[in-house]
Amino acid sequence: MRSPCRVIVGYVVSLTLVWGGCSTPRNGSSGPTFIAYWPPPKNDQRLRLAVKDNIDVKGVVTTAGSEYLSKNSPPAAHDAKCLAIARQRGVQIVGKTNLSEFAVAPSGINDYFGTPKNTYNGWRRLIPGGSSSGSAEAVVSGMADVAFGTDTAGSVRVPAACSGIVGLKTTFGLVSLKGVFPVEPEHLDTVGPMAKDVAGVVRGMDLLQDGFAARYEATVAAKPSAKVIKIGRLNLSGTDRRIDR
């Protein structure tokens, strides 16, 4: 006969394990936003940077969002070159973010690691956009001040748009791709920053290109008013009128 005491204990254990299973998935990461998460020390005032998991971080396996690579790749021997300034400035790298496998799908859905929630519109269960889905969510959730993503054909811009944050596809060739898992490195692959606002993106860009923030300030000072800036507006057919307006 089943002891009532065992049932109660079992029930409590069950709740704990089920809850634990959902909030603490594999590798001790914090959820599908990150593939590996390293919480910063309390009261740490340093800039928190999340790095998409197709960018090498020394000593960590670069999974590129893939089960196959997570099980068959050795840890990266070196940091990707685009992390050099962040390392130099002692930025706190808080983890490696989830993405569409190999960074090739714009939905942000990942069948193996799970799909980051689009908390910007969480109740509607919208796609997070990809491939830098985890980078966008790391910023939205406040787990990172700045995130690095990669963009070949929209992989920074699409998740940024889906999540209501700012993302920049940098000029091809401006940021080194050494240590970045390739999609189309001959013409299109880029590394770019994502943040909650333009000021955050400028801070992120300054980690990718030394002196960027100063040049940005100078450019803004030269044209301080929108009235002197000419915008070419492109209206594409098929655009939702609510967006165009």
Next chain:
Amino acid sequence: MDEALAKAQFQVVALDDAFKAKWEQAQKDGTTVAAAGAWISDRGYGNKLGVSARTKSILVVGAVAYTTTYREALARRAKWQHTLREVFKKVDFIALPTLQTLPPKIPPSLKLDLLESAGPGYRICKTRRRILRKILRGPS
């Protein structure tokens, strides 16, 4: 978008249909080059266990793009860059929405519930449930 531009008081000029047609062609070409590039870079993973069916199908699309439209797309690149240079003589920025529609919902078959929040998480939960069943079953 138009409201935001007006509110910020930018000088806004509409770009013409000829440019729009070139933009749309360039966008198609960019997608072709990206898809083909994915196949060139990752084709070695196309038959590996542990690579998702979704990714494998994207690689197949890339293979098709590589054999059909890739070279033409690359060939149009220089002309497109020239077009852009000309436009930027007239305007400082080009503005258009990143997404032409609101983001879609996650398809129902992929909805994530409490126990299926992640592939590996699901497996962990299944294992744990097996253990729990043993605990709850009590002495046999």
